Amino acid sequence: MTILDGKKVSNDIKDEITEQVKKMVAKGEKVPHLAAIIVGNDGASLTYVASKVRACERVGFESTMVRMSNTTSEVELLDKIEELNTNSDVDGFIIQLPLPPQINTQKVLMAVNPDKDVDGFHPMNFGKMALDMSTFIPATPFGILELLDRYGVETKGKHTVVIGRSHIVGRPMSILMGRKGFPGNSTVTLTHSHTKNITQITSQADIVISALGVPNFLKAEMIKDDAVIIDVGITRVVDETAPKGYVITGDVDFENVSKKASFITPVPGGVGPMTIAMLLKNTLLARERHMQ
Numbered sequence: 001m002t003i004l005d006g007k008k009v010s011n012d013i014k015d016e017i018t019e020q021v022k023k024m025v026a027k028g029e030k031v032p033h034l035a036a037i038i039v040g041n042d043g044a045s046l047t048y049v050a051s052k053v054r055a056c057e058r059v060g061f062e063s064t065m066v067r068m069s070n071t072t073s074e075v076e077l078l079d080k081i082e083e084l085n086t087n088s089d090v091d092g093f094i095i096q097l098p099l100p101p102q103i104n105t106q107k108v109l110m111a112v113n114p115d116k117d118v119d120g121f122h123p124m125n126f127g128k129m130a131l132d133m134s135t136f137i138p139a140t141p142f143g144i145l146e147l148l149d150r151y152g153v154e155t156k157g158k159h160t161v162v163i164g165r166s167h168i169v170g171r172p173m174s175i176l177m178g179r180k181g182f183p184g185n186s187t188v189t190l191t192h193s194h195t196k197n198i199t200q201i202t203s204q205a206d207i208v209i210s211a212l213g214v215p216n217f218l219k220a221e222m223i224k225d226d227a228v229i230i231d232v233g234i235t236r237v238v239d240e241t242a243p244k245g246y247v248i249t250g251d252v253d254f255e256n257v258s259k260k261a262s263f264i265t266p267v268p269g270g271v272g273p274m275t276i277a278m279l280l281k282n283t284l285l286a287r288e289r290h291m292q
């Protein structure tokens with residue numbers, strides 16, 4: 001069994017990006033600038049955005065965090081988006097999800113300039129992704145592809161089962177794994193809350209990608225020997241004995257599943273850090289495109 005070490009690979013990617021930024025600085029070019037809008041005070045969201053800002057600092061990017069109150073109206077958010085769309089100093093920006101209920105998420109994501117949409121959530125970029133046209137691939141799916149690539153995990157002709165059809169992970173992942181090229185060329189099954197007899201499906205999978213958000217959902221009995229297991233779940237489970245009062249728990253019963261798997265991502269230290277590294281990569285790509 002091999003651990004797909006997202007922490008390590010994400011550090012390698014950040015080092016590579018740091019080198020590229022140094023070259024930009026040496027040539028007197030402007031460094032990439034990422035902005036993040038966060039609406040409200042959700043603890044987990046604030047943690048993620050803070051990690052993104054820290055990652056920018058580490059690789060030498062400029063970053064801006066825009067904090068808006070929980071009672072922000074849709075119009076106020078759209079105004080802020082327009083400001084970032086037209087600010088030529090900002091290469092890319094994200095709107096941290098989820099948004100409070102008074103705001104229509106789809107409408108907001110459609111307002112982002114597709115050339116600055118480093119999350120790859122705009123329908124234009126999502127469509128381009130599905131049509132194999134170069135674009136910003138959503139960071140979490142992009143990170144999973146990169147991890148499979150760097151460990152040389154074969155995907156061609158394999159049966160990939162994706163659990164969960166969210167717009168930011170499950171749905172794009174199901175498209176990407178079935179695309180031509182590497183990593184891709186998989187036969188994909190997308191499962192969700194209406195799927196019947198999930199065990200029968202997962203037990204036929206060569207690769208399982210779980211993006212459900214139910215701690216310890218995937219058990220050893222649900223997979224076949226030597227399956228590749230990608231755990232996208234990141235649920236904070238209350239634990240008074242833990243230093244922070246909670247532990248980050250994945251969708252996969254790691255202790256038992258890892259004994260049967262050929263490759264597996266840990267939580268934490270798997271897909272999460274890769275997400276941040278690929279957001280940086282998309283921001284670098286945005287900067288390079290804006291220079292052309």
Ligand SMILES: Nc1nc(=O)c2c([nH]1)NC[C@@H]1CN(c3ccc(C(=O)N[C@@H](CCC(=O)O)C(=O)O)cc3)C=[N+]21
Binds near residue numbers: 051119248271273276
């Ligand atoms: N517009 C938008 N873009 C996103 O990319 C986005 C989002 N909204 N909303 C929420 C999800 C979730 N997400 C994570 C990023 C990093 C870790 C991460 O670094 N996790 C660490 C642990 C971090 C911790 O201690 O909480 C790990 O797995 O090792 C996790 C989750 C990005 N998301």
